[in-house]
Amino acid sequence: xxxxxxxxxxxxxxxxxxxxxxxxxxxxxxxxxxxxxxxxxxxxxxxxxxxxxxxxxxxxxxxxxxxxxxxxxxxxxxxxxxxxxxxxxxxxxxxxxxxxxxxxxxxxxxxxxxxxxxxxxxxxxxxxxxxxxxxxxxxxxxxxxxxxxxxxxxxxxxxxxxxxx
Ligand code: QAP
Ligand code: CO
Numbered sequence: 044x045x046x047x048x049x050x051x052x053x054x055x056x057x058x059x060x061x062x063x064x065x066x067x068x069x070x071x072x073x074x075x076x077x078x079x080x081x082x083x084x085x086x087x088x089x090x091x092x093x094x095x096x097x098x099x100x101x102x103x104x105x106x107x108x109x110x111x112x113x114x115x116x117x118x119x120x121x122x123x124x125x126x127x128x129x130x131x132x133x134x135x136x137x138x139x140x141x142x143x144x145x146x147x148x149x150x151x152x153x154x155x156x157x158x159x160x161x162x163x164x165x166x167x168x169x170x171x172x173x174x175x176x177x178x179x180x181x182x183x184x185x186x187x188x189x190x191x192x193x194x195x196x197x198x199x200x201x202x203x204x205x206x207x208x
Contacts, residue, residue, distance in 0.1 A: 047081045047095040061182040067160030078103045091181030102178040119155035123148040131173045
């Protein structure tokens with residue numbers, strides 16, 4: 044296992060659109076293990092491969108309180124099941140220290156491959172629905188700060204720059 048480096052906003056490589064995984068093989072299995080280690084160490088609940096500079100459609104997540112419900116989504120797709128949205132105070136390992144409210148569809152169906160490469164479906168509401176949409180956005184090169192006003196986004200960018208200096 045290896046801990047990977049997490050790219051931080053506004054790193055330009057966070058904007059790369061990830062490619063579908065062609066075969067769920069040993070290399071992907073290793074990537075999933077490394078992503079879990081990286082996420083655990085950083086105290087995250089979700090991590091997309093894009094955040095560790097691997098531009099393939101792989102997401103790991105653990106939204107359980109006891110951190111004992113690891114979830115893996117390869118080539119995930121979502122279908123919105125209801126028109127309503129829910130506001131949620133989102134954070135991101137690539138935007139450390141900042142949380143802002145984002146509105147997203149509240150009820151979705153997730154279709155993906157698991158870590159063995161088998162297709163599965165999962166209906167999602169609440170934090171799971173929020174988190175999968177946040178992570179799929181990463182695979183598209185999109186970040187939660189993109190939903191904020193340009194003023195708020197610029198404040199965050201400048202503060203992060205200062206923190207790192
Ligand atoms: C995405 O985010 C998410 O600022 C996952 O200092 C978050 O794991 C989706 C984290 C909330 C929906 C709701 C953030 C850790 C972790 C920080 C994360 C920080 C340390 C963020
Ligand atoms: Co994120």
